[in-house]
Amino acid sequence: MARTISLYGRSIIAWLCFNFLFLTDLQAQSDSARKRFSFSGYLEGYYSYDFARPEDKQKPSCFYSFNRHNEPNINLALLKGSYLSPAFRMNAAFMAGTYSRYNLAAEPSLLQHIFELNAGVKIGRKSLWLDAGVLPSHIGLEGAIGKDFWSLTRSLMADNSPYVETGMKLGFDSDNGRWYVALLLLNGWQRIKTLEGNTLPSFGHQLQFKPNAKILINSSSFIGTDKPDSVRKMRYFHDLYAIFQLNEKISLQAAFDIGMEQKQKGSGSYHAWHTMLAGVQYKWTGKIRTSARLEYYRDKAGVIVSSETGLPFSVWGVSANTDYQILPNLLWRLELRGLSGREGMFLKQGIAVQSNSAITVSLAFHF
Numbered sequence: 001m002a003r004t005i006s007l008y009g010r011s012i013i014a015w016l017c018f019n020f021l022f023l024t025d026l027q028a029q030s031d032s033a034r035k036r037f038s039f040s041g042y043l044e045g046y047y048s049y050d051f052a053r054p055e056d057k058q059k060p061s062c063f064y065s066f067n068r069h070n071e072p073n074i075n076l077a078l079l080k081g082s083y084l085s086p087a088f089r090m091n092a093a094f095m096a097g098t099y100s101r102y103n104l105a106a107e108p109s110l111l112q113h114i115f116e117l118n119a120g121v122k123i124g125r126k127s128l129w130l131d132a133g134v135l136p137s138h139i140g141l142e143g144a145i146g147k148d149f150w151s152l153t154r155s156l157m158a159d160n161s162p163y164v165e166t167g168m169k170l171g172f173d174s175d176n177g178r179w180y181v182a183l184l185l186l187n188g189w190q191r192i193k194t195l196e197g198n199t200l201p202s203f204g205h206q207l208q209f210k211p212n213a214k215i216l217i218n219s220s221s222f223i224g225t226d227k228p229d230s231v232r233k234m235r236y237f238h239d240l241y242a243i244f245q246l247n248e249k250i251s252l253q254a255a256f257d258i259g260m261e262q263k264q265k266g267s268g269s270y271h272a273w274h275t276m277l278a279g280v281q282y283k284w285t286g287k288i289r290t291s292a293r294l295e296y297y298r299d300k301a302g303v304i305v306s307s308e309t310g311l312p313f314s315v316w317g318v319s320a321n322t323d324y325q326i327l328p329n330l331l332w333r334l335e336l337r338g339l340s341g342r343e344g345m346f347l348k349q350g351i352a353v354q355s356n357s358a359i360t361v362s363l364a365f366h367f
Contacts, residue, residue, distance in 0.1 A: 032265055036085050041367050042078040044097075044146050047071070048360040052348040059358065060339075060346060062297075062305050064102045064159040066146075066152070066360055075099050075362070078115055089129070090119040092111040096180070098139065103163055104192070111192045115144070115164070128172040137162040137171060138184060138206040139220045141241040141255045141277065147364045150253070150281045152321045152335035157257055157275045160304045161239065162190035162222075167201075180190040180208040189226040189235065190191055197228030233262040241277075253279040261303050271301035287325040294318050309346050309352045313356055315341040331364045 010351055026308045050059050050069040059067040080093035084236070093115035104112040118133030142158035169184035184204035187194040202224020209217045222237040241255035255277040260270040276295040283289045299305045300312040307313045321335035336359050344352035 016289075030344055036083055038082045038084070040080045040082075042076060042080075042145055042147070042364070043366070044075045044153075044364040045361055046073060046075050046360055046362040048358050050305050050356070050358040052346065052353075054347075055349075060308060061294075062156055062160065062315075063153075065099050065154045066362070067102060068098055069358075073098055075146070078145070079122075080116065087122045087157060088120070089131075091116045093117070098278055103190070114192060127175070129171050130168065131171065132168045134164060134166050136143070137165050137190070138169070138182060138204055139222060139237075139239045140219075141243075141253060146333075146362065147331050150251075150279055151293050151319055152323075152333040152360055152362050153337060154227050154295040155277055155293065155321065156297050156315070156317060157277050159258065159296070160275075161237075164190055164192065165204075166192050166194075171206075180206070182206040186222075186224065188224060189222065191226075195226065195228065196227065197230060198232075199229055201234065202340055216243045218242070222264050229259035230265075232265050233267075235259065235261045249283045251281045253277070253281075259303070263323060272307075273301070273303055289323050290321070291323070292318070292320045308342070308347050309344050311342060311345055313338050313341070313345075315345065331365050333362045333364070335360045335362075
């Protein structure tokens with residue numbers, strides 16, 4: 001009997017040990033899997049007063065962000081879920097606000113709420129990833145999430161080039177972190193849904209170089225079309241920017257974009273546009289910083305931007321803003337911005353004038 005109890009007891013102990021180890025392993029795997037998931041959110045409210053006082057409360061058509069006058073509004077409300085493992089990654093982010101309403105106005109209403117929806121797999125042992133789906137644009141110094149960028153409002157350069165793209169991206173990070181190279185196959189210029197009647201894919205590249213922790217240089221391109229096959233006009237575009245951190249307080253940035261599009265299908269003649277930007281940021285304390293931006297945008301043929309009065313679009317702009325980091329996840333910003341072109345470039349109360357100016361305040365929260 002004692003031997004029976006002993007055998008039975010040992011069996012129970014062995015079974016308990018097995019289950020403990022098994023459950024511990026499952027728990028460890030579950031904890032590991034949970035750590036691979038992340039969830040984040042961003043909410044950016046703003047109020048902007050345009051001194052031209054547009055009756056329809058709509059700022060000039062060259063603006064796609066922070067573009068409503070004299071009404072409290074939401075520029076971007078965003079919820080994002082991500083999964084990252086050593087060999088697989090996935091992002092799903094959905095949005096609302098004036099940013100999505102105006103930047104994705106050409107998309108079906110349901111697609112206007114997609115910020116990101118993509119998945120990627122790692123190829124081989126090196127940092128080579130193939131991602132596909134709705135992706136953040138590989139073009140531009142500024143993106144949609146305002147807290148990550150120096151100025152409260154987006155530049156003309158950013159607002160009039162893609163914020164989002166759909167397709168496939170093959171990207172590689174060098175082991176030393178200095179180089180990033182990507183090749184892209186896209187369905188168009190800021191398109192989620194492929195343009196009806198267009199069967200030609202678009203292409204792009206991105207090349208980033210970080211010689212050290214204080215310098216970043218980026219080159220990006222787009223080759224494709226934003227027209228149906230019947231009236232296809234090839235578009236060629238290049239974006240170049242650099243960011244320099246001079247010291248703990250002062251940083252500089254500069255950017256230059258140039259684009260060309262065929263005047264007619266099969267034509268050897270092109271309409272061209274270009275834009276440039278220079279910015280400086282000064283950090284007074286860990287919570288207070290000031291930024292200034294000088295920009296120029298010229299699109300004589302109106303390929304990307306057309307003036308409201310029909311004049312060739314050629315505009316200088318300047319903005320200055322102050323930021324106060326109220327909490328680690330709460331940012332208050334105030335900006336004064338002005339644009340100036342030739343006489344009659346903008347409208348003020350129905351009268352053609354030379355300039356446009358606005359003051360904007362925002363509050364951004366993230367988690």
